[in-house]
Amino acid sequence: MTYLVQNWRSVGSLVVEHLWLTLSALAIALVIAVPTSILLVRIPRLRGPVLGLLGVLYTIPSLSLLVLLIPLLGLGYWPAVVTLVIYAQLVLVRNLVVGLTEIDAAILEAANGMGMNGWQRLIIVEFPLALPLLLAGLRIATLSTIGIATIAAFINAGGLGMLLFDGVRSSNQEKIVAGAIAVSLLAFGANALLRQVERWSRRGLDA
Amino acid sequence: MSMLVADELTKLFPGESQPAVDAVSFTVEPGEFIVLLGPSGCGKTTLLKMINRLYEPTSGRFFIEGVDAHDMPVTELRRRIGYAIQQTGLFPHLRIAQNIAVVPRLLGWPRERIEARIDELLDLVGLPREFRQRYPRQLSGGQQQRVGLARALAADPAMMLMDEPFGALDAITRTRLQDELMAIQRKLHKTILFVTHDIEEALRLADRVMVMKDGRIVQFATPLMLLAQPEDPFVAELTGASDLLRQLSLITVERALAHPGLQPSTDETADLTPLHPQDDLRLALTRLLSVGDEGLVVVEDGRTCGRLTLSHLQAVLRDPALLGAQR
Numbered sequence A: 001m002t003y004l005v006q007n008w009r010s011v012g013s014l015v016v017e018h019l020w021l022t023l024s025a026l027a028i029a030l031v032i033a034v035p036t037s038i039l040l041v042r043i044p045r046l047r048g049p050v051l052g053l054l055g056v057l058y059t060i061p062s063l064s065l066l067v068l069l070i071p072l073l074g075l076g077y078w079p080a081v082v083t084l085v086i087y088a089q090l091v092l093v094r095n096l097v098v099g100l101t102e103i104d105a106a107i108l109e110a111a112n113g114m115g116m117n118g119w120q121r122l123i124i125v126e127f128p129l130a131l132p133l134l135l136a137g138l139r140i141a142t143l144s145t146i147g148i149a150t151i152a153a154f155i156n157a158g159g160l161g162m163l164l165f166d167g168v169r170s171s172n173q174e175k176i177v178a179g180a181i182a183v184s185l186l187a188f189g190a191n192a193l194l195r196q197v198e199r200w201s202r203r204g205l206d207a
Numbered sequence B: 001m002s003m004l005v006a007d008e009l010t011k012l013f014p015g016e017s018q019p020a021v022d023a024v025s026f027t028v029e030p031g032e033f034i035v036l037l038g039p040s041g042c043g044k045t046t047l048l049k050m051i052n053r054l055y056e057p058t059s060g061r062f063f064i065e066g067v068d069a070h071d072m073p074v075t076e077l078r079r080r081i082g083y084a085i086q087q088t089g090l091f092p093h094l095r096i097a098q099n100i101a102v103v104p105r106l107l108g109w110p111r112e113r114i115e116a117r118i119d120e121l122l123d124l125v126g127l128p129r130e131f132r133q134r135y136p137r138q139l140s141g142g143q144q145q146r147v148g149l150a151r152a153l154a155a156d157p158a159m160m161l162m163d164e165p166f167g168a169l170d171a172i173t174r175t176r177l178q179d180e181l182m183a184i185q186r187k188l189h190k191t192i193l194f195v196t197h198d199i200e201e202a203l204r205l206a207d208r209v210m211v212m213k214d215g216r217i218v219q220f221a222t223p224l225m226l227l228a229q230p231e232d233p234f235v236a237e238l239t240g241a242s243d244l245l246r247q248l249s250l251i252t253v254e255r256a257l258a259h260p261g262l263q264p265s266t267d268e269t270a271d272l273t274p275l276h277p278q279d280d281l282r283l284a285l286t287r288l289l290s291v292g293d294e295g296l297v298v299v300e301d302g303r304t305c306g307r308l309t310l311s312h313l314q315a316v317l318r319d320p321a322l323l324g325a326q327r
């Protein structure tokens, strides 16, 4: 704790790095996951193979994937982001696909019957109804991304993992504890925030 | 011009041997309240869904106000037709006001017009304006159906398709909503296609009932015609089961003449075969159907008491209080 207080400047910049890594990875992951999910809902034939592939990627240990990408992308920020994006895909796509396919048929029929075209139905009806499940997936993805981003310090991607690795290398107990506490606080904070967003997205649905 | 003309409409679902709707032809005039009646699986929903093209006919055509529906853009066609279903299909994440506003929004109405319309519709279907901000789940089943009705009416469509809208409601709520729908219809004169498999509901609501069986129309006639002159054993069985004929036989001509809301006619033209005030309505119905619109004079001891027409009988049919009192 005292380490955190005394070194708040350097810890602060590590937190910013960690957040940046996490947020940019999640943003890219969402940009990929949303259209992928919509495609999988429209073309059910693709659902099995694509989810299967994402499942396989998800089972590769994160450290292995980080190291495997070094020959392709080198060290630093980019291989870390690619790894994080790959890990987030499974839970995001799976949750959004489930959310979109579980919508009551009567609701979709009403939407069509009222004269919505495909896009209008997606934006006005389907996406908002699938949002709670997508956000639940996003919360889980965020927590695992924060965790895996810590390991990414191993390939010089920066972030709070640096404190842990430095601490281990120099046998600095204080640094290790400080890093662990900081990462955990970040995860707790993200969890609480996203729970609120999730609750907001469910308004009306379980009243 | 006719509101709806169907010409040999047929729907054969892939993999089925029998068409769900089999070469059906009919004409509906503007302002008519048509009830589609028939047992489960006879093709009522399929026929209805062809009209707003949720199902495309396998063959045959239909025309809305003279225009071949196939030539209209499908979304435009649907926005012009109100649609209400049993499961309501209300959007659970949207407030009541937003649910009602869906079609006007799709049509690009200005905001103030939409807001005014929401209030107007809530008043019309008998819901308090405070419900604007509620979510569908915070309403009872009957209230949700009212919202469904308001939503279907929102853009003031000339034609409404309603698929068992009151099917899931208890008897009391159902009767109340039927009454309100009839009151709304008297005000707005929509062309309504209403699906039910409840014979009493059909006879109460309809100007004409389309009785269906195995994808075909068995009889398409007024409720009174259906009761008195079933063209098919199936229709006879259906109307016989309704108990309405028996009830009519328990009501006197006198009571029907006294029914509020209808002017007692003072026309004194003599008929060869007048009715007597103590005759029952079942007898009167049979006789009235053979004479037509002008009705029959009611005579007691050589004194004319009035003139009974089919409208009187229709009013009795629509009055559950009068019918119920005879049970």
Ligand SMILES: Nc1ncnc2c1ncn2[C@@H]1O[C@H](COP(=O)(O)OP(=O)(O)OP(=O)(O)O)[C@@H](O)[C@H]1O
Residues within 6 Å of the ligand: B013, B014, B016, B020, B038, B039, B040, B041, B042, B043, B044, B045, B046, B047, B197
């Ligand atoms: N989407 C579909 N695919 C294949 N067959 C269908 C489909 N929809 C309806 N059918 C069949 O068509 C026939 C008519 O069904 P429809 O839903 O029109 O009946 P209905 O008169 O509305 O019955 P209910 O009173 O039970 O609602 C039935 O035999 C049904 O199994």
Ligand SMILES: [Mg+2]
Residues within 6 Å of the ligand: B044, B045, B046, B163
């Ligand atoms: Mg049906």
